[in-house]
Every structure is written in structure tokens, then in C-alpha cells.
Amino acid sequence: MGKVKIAFIGAGGMANLVHYPSLSSIADAEIVGISDLMEEKLEQTAKKYNIGQTFTDYRKLIEKTSPDAVYIIMPPHHMYDIAAYCLNLGLNIFIEKPPGITKEQTRQLANIAEKKEALTMTGFQRRFAPVMTEAKKMIDERGGTLQCQANFFKNYIDKPPYYNGAIDILTCDAIHSVDILRWIAGEPKKIASSVKSRFAGYDNCFYAMVEFESGAVGLLSANWVSGKRIYSVEMHGKGICAFINPEESAIIYKDGEEKGCALNASELAGSGELFKRAGFYQENLHFVNCIKTKQQPQTNFADSVKTMEFVERIYRSTI
Ligand SMILES: NC(=O)c1ccc[n+]([C@@H]2O[C@H](COP(=O)([O-])OP(=O)(O)OC[C@H]3O[C@@H](n4cnc5c(N)ncnc54)[C@H](O)[C@@H]3O)[C@@H](O)[C@H]2O)c1
The missing domain is CATH 3.30.360.10 (Dihydrodipicolinate Reductase; domain 2)
Known part of the structure; x- marks a missing residue:
């Protein structure tokens, strides 16, 4: 496997603070496209990280970029449907904490992931x-x-x-x-x-x-x-x-x-950068390495x- 192709859904605060900088510094990762509902954030982030493909519809992002893994970084009450959609396609996914609004949501995501043999990770950095x-x-x-x-x-x-x-x-x-x-x-x-x-x-x-x-x-x-x-x-x-x-x-x-x-x-x-000293770079690196070696991440x-x-x-x- 060459570089891990990543489709990124969400161009908000946390994504820009720690995940885009982390992935951009990992040689084995390539962000192939991003999606956000807000066009201004989408374009700003794409420009900053030199990402060619932008979409307001995350389904189009996935269809057009055929990624190895998807990041879904957005408010927790908006995350479930997108995570379930990606897992049902058999895609490997990374989400931020919390891994659901309830334990039951997390359990359902874990069940789909198991059925589809998808690799998953929650960002407990x-x-x-x-x-x-x-x-x-x-x-x-x-x-x-x-x-x-x-x-x-x-x-x-x-x-x-x-x-x-x-x-x-x-x-x-x-x-x-x-x-x-x-x-x-x-x-x-x-x-x-x-x-x-x-x-x-x-x-x-x-x-x-x-x-x-x-x-x-x-x-x-x-x-x-x-x-x-x-x-x-x-x-x-x-x-x-x-x-x-x-x-x-x-x-x-x-x-x-x-x-x-x-x-x-x-x-x-x-x-001294926050994303490196606080564990964000290391969790992203762990996820990318797990995708490369087809192993379940520690915080699956x-x-x-x-x-x-x-x-x-x-x-x-x-x-
Ligand atoms: N690990 C940590 O220490 C830590 C710290 C802060 C926040 N977080 C978590 O990070 C996550 C994101 O928080 P945030 O503050 O960055 O949120 P945010 O509101 O800044 O960003 C979310 C982005 O998602 C976009 N979005 C929403 N629905 C979408 C959709 N359907 N398709 C595409 N884009 C969509 C929004 O337009 C927005 O730009 C939350 O789960 C939060 O709990 C983690």
C-alpha cells in the first residue's frame, strides 16, 4: 500500500487546530478531498492544506475520491448518520470524542464496523x-x-x-x-x-x-x-x-x-506545537499506521x- 488516502468530512475548529496539521505532517497520509457544509470554511481549509477536491455533500466526496479512510470531525449529535453511512460502505473511519451521544449509538457503530470488518478509531489523544x-x-x-x-x-x-x-x-x-x-x-x-x-x-x-x-x-x-x-x-x-x-x-x-x-x-x-506535544499527531500517526498494516487501532x-x-x-x- 502506498500513501493512505484520506477523505476528510468537517473543516471546523478541532479539525483545523489539530487533525489537518497532523495529517499534513505524516508522510504516509494524503488528504484526497474534504467536505463541509460551509463553503467559506471549506475553501479556506482546502487552500491552507493544498487539497484539490472540495464538496459540500460528503457522499460525493466519498464517491469521487475512493478513500482508504474517512475522518468525520463534527459536533457529536451530527456525527452518527455519517459514521453509519461510511461504515456500511465498509470504510475505515476516525471520529473525535465522544464516540456517540449514548452508549447505544457507540455500540451500534461498533456492530456495523465488526460486520463490515472496518477499522475504527476515536480520538482519545x-x-x-x-x-x-x-x-x-x-x-x-x-x-x-x-x-x-x-x-x-x-x-x-x-x-x-x-x-x-x-x-x-x-x-x-x-x-x-x-x-x-x-x-x-x-x-x-x-x-x-x-x-x-x-x-x-x-x-x-x-x-x-x-x-x-x-x-x-x-x-x-x-x-x-x-x-x-x-x-x-x-x-x-x-x-x-x-x-x-x-x-x-x-x-x-x-x-x-x-x-x-x-x-x-x-x-x-x-x-512545542500543541498538536505534536499533546498527542494529536501521535494518535493520527497510529491510525494511519493501523490502516497500512490492517490492524484495529487501540481506541477502536x-x-x-x-x-x-x-x-x-x-x-x-x-x-
Ligand atoms: N479531543 C479533544 O480534546 C477535543 C476538543 C474539542 C472538541 N473535540 C470534538 O471535536 C468535534 C468537533 O468539534 P469542533 O469544535 O471542531 O466543531 P465545529 O463546529 O468547529 O466544526 C464542525 C464542522 O463540521 C461541519 N459539518 C457539520 N455537519 C456536516 C456535514 N453533514 N457535512 C460536512 N460538514 C459538516 C460544520 O459546518 C463545521 O465546520 C466534536 O466531537 C468535539 O467534541 C475534541
């Missing part, structure tokens, strides 16, 4: 962030994580619900922390949670204590009425602990030593069903 993979490797060398914590805070007060209420915050956004706990500690066994609405007509504070099948324990702490946007992760293993900001840096302490070992995201990524839809189930269980397990 923090699993691919250089400081995260490096820190996890160091903990795993000591036998794995015994205790972990995923924090996600935002200052989102007096704001409307996500997408006018089409989706809740935990499923849409704080799912990053839910997925990272699964990546670190495995499948959840028991959960005790608290879900609250503060100063809003929707849930915006989530706390969960989790015991995993592995025996590890974890905490999820997510709160959208806090002081600022902070995403951080803690992992503790035997005689080792890691405090991580996946987009910036991590510090690892071993065996009681006062001075920790610092990891710098830009240094590890070889670039069957795996994403488990993350969506974890989200559902947090809601069902309130104390």
Missing part, C-alpha cells in the same frame, strides 16, 4: 501524549498502577448546556478522564459516585471512586464551575509516582528521592463502548 506514554511505561516497569486520579476542571459558569443540551458534559468532554482511567487501570469493577448540578440546569460536577478488576483504585474528579481549565493525572505504583499534565510536562518520583525526574512534552515530541469502537459504559455506570452509581 491523551492516551497518545508523549509524557503520558512515557510516565505509564515507567510505572508499568514497576508492576503497574496501584492507585490513580484523573482531574478535569473548567471555568464554565453561566454558560448554556453543551450543544444546546444535545449532550451532557460527562459524556461529551469529561469522558477524557473516564477513558484515561481505563487506559491506566483497566476495567472498572465497583463504582461509588456523586453527580451534581451547581448554578446550572445540567450536571457539571462529577466525582467517582472506582475499584478496578486489576485491584487498582482510582478517583475521577471533574468540575465545570472551578477556577480554570486544568487537566491532570496521577499514577502511583510500587515505589513510584507520576504527576502529569499531558499537554505540558510530568514529574516522576522514585523510592523516596526528593528530586523527581521531569519530563517535558515539547522535548519528548520534538516540537469496541473499546470505546467500554468507556461509554463506564460513563453510564458513573451516573448509575451515585451514593
Whole structure:
């Protein structure tokens, strides 16, 4: 197989911030055409990334470009029909998080993908962030994580619900922390949670204590009425602990030593650009390599069903 031919649906914020720059820097990938409903965005993006073919109808894009894989990057409540359409054609697809509005949507996409033997990936980029993979490797060398914590805070007060209420915050956004706990500690066994609405007509504070099948324990702490946007992760293993900001840096302490070992995201990524240091380039590279080698990506839809189930269980397990 030569270059992986990619048809890209969506020329919006996230696509332009991280996915077009990532794919444009991957030698084995070629964006063969793009589609967006808004002609201005379509033309701007096509010009910036030197993409010849543009379409307002995604079906035409697929028909005319015969791609090896399709990116579908748009608001979650508009994504399902397009994803199901592509999968039914047997096409390999990459979508952003969340992998559906409900677990059932994700399960149906996973079912079609399995039937059609399509390769699929959800963009949980923090699993691919250089400081995260490096820190996890160091903990795993000591036998794995015994205790972990995923924090996600935002200052989102007096704001409307996500997408006018089409989706809740935990499923849409704080799912990053839910997925990272699964990546670190495995499948959840028991959960005790608290879900609250503060100063809003929707849930915006989530706390969960989790015991995993592995025996590890974890905490999820997510709160959208806090002081600022902070995403951080803690992992503790035997005689080792890691405090991580996946987009910036991590510090690892071993065996009681006062001075920790610092990891710098830009240094590890070889670039200070967000798409490289925060894991977006690496997740895109993983997807392209999986298409080339016909392997299911790490964050495939069957795996994403488990993350969506974890989200559902947090809601069902309130104390
Ligand atoms: N991984 C992350 O950290 C992260 C961060 C932010 C957003 N996201 C996710 O990225 C996704 C996209 O969010 P965004 O903020 O970039 O959205 P956006 O609104 O900026 O862009 C979406 C684009 O899709 C286009 N579109 C909608 N329907 C279409 C159709 N039928 N055919 C062609 N184009 C169509 C719109 O015109 C728009 O240009 C969401 O799922 C969001 O949750 C992920």
C-alpha cells in the first residue's frame, strides 16, 4: 500500500487546530478531498492544506475520491448518520470524542464496523501524549498502577448546556478522564459516585471512586464551575509516582528521592506545537499506521463502548 488516502468530512475548529496539521505532517497520509457544509470554511481549509477536491455533500466526496479512510470531525449529535453511512460502505473511519451521544449509538457503530470488518478509531489523544506514554511505561516497569486520579476542571459558569443540551458534559468532554482511567487501570469493577448540578440546569460536577478488576483504585474528579481549565493525572505504583499534565510536562518520583525526574512534552515530541506535544499527531500517526498494516487501532469502537459504559455506570452509581 502506498500513501493512505484520506477523505476528510468537517473543516471546523478541532479539525483545523489539530487533525489537518497532523495529517499534513505524516508522510504516509494524503488528504484526497474534504467536505463541509460551509463553503467559506471549506475553501479556506482546502487552500491552507493544498487539497484539490472540495464538496459540500460528503457522499460525493466519498464517491469521487475512493478513500482508504474517512475522518468525520463534527459536533457529536451530527456525527452518527455519517459514521453509519461510511461504515456500511465498509470504510475505515476516525471520529473525535465522544464516540456517540449514548452508549447505544457507540455500540451500534461498533456492530456495523465488526460486520463490515472496518477499522475504527476515536480520538482519545491523551492516551497518545508523549509524557503520558512515557510516565505509564515507567510505572508499568514497576508492576503497574496501584492507585490513580484523573482531574478535569473548567471555568464554565453561566454558560448554556453543551450543544444546546444535545449532550451532557460527562459524556461529551469529561469522558477524557473516564477513558484515561481505563487506559491506566483497566476495567472498572465497583463504582461509588456523586453527580451534581451547581448554578446550572445540567450536571457539571462529577466525582467517582472506582475499584478496578486489576485491584487498582482510582478517583475521577471533574468540575465545570472551578477556577480554570486544568487537566491532570496521577499514577502511583510500587515505589513510584507520576504527576502529569499531558499537554505540558510530568514529574516522576522514585523510592523516596526528593528530586523527581521531569519530563517535558515539547522535548519528548520534538516540537512545542500543541498538536505534536499533546498527542494529536501521535494518535493520527497510529491510525494511519493501523490502516497500512490492517490492524484495529487501540481506541477502536469496541473499546470505546467500554468507556461509554463506564460513563453510564458513573451516573448509575451515585451514593
Ligand atoms: N479531543 C479533544 O480534546 C477535543 C476538543 C474539542 C472538541 N473535540 C470534538 O471535536 C468535534 C468537533 O468539534 P469542533 O469544535 O471542531 O466543531 P465545529 O463546529 O468547529 O466544526 C464542525 C464542522 O463540521 C461541519 N459539518 C457539520 N455537519 C456536516 C456535514 N453533514 N457535512 C460536512 N460538514 C459538516 C460544520 O459546518 C463545521 O465546520 C466534536 O466531537 C468535539 O467534541 C475534541
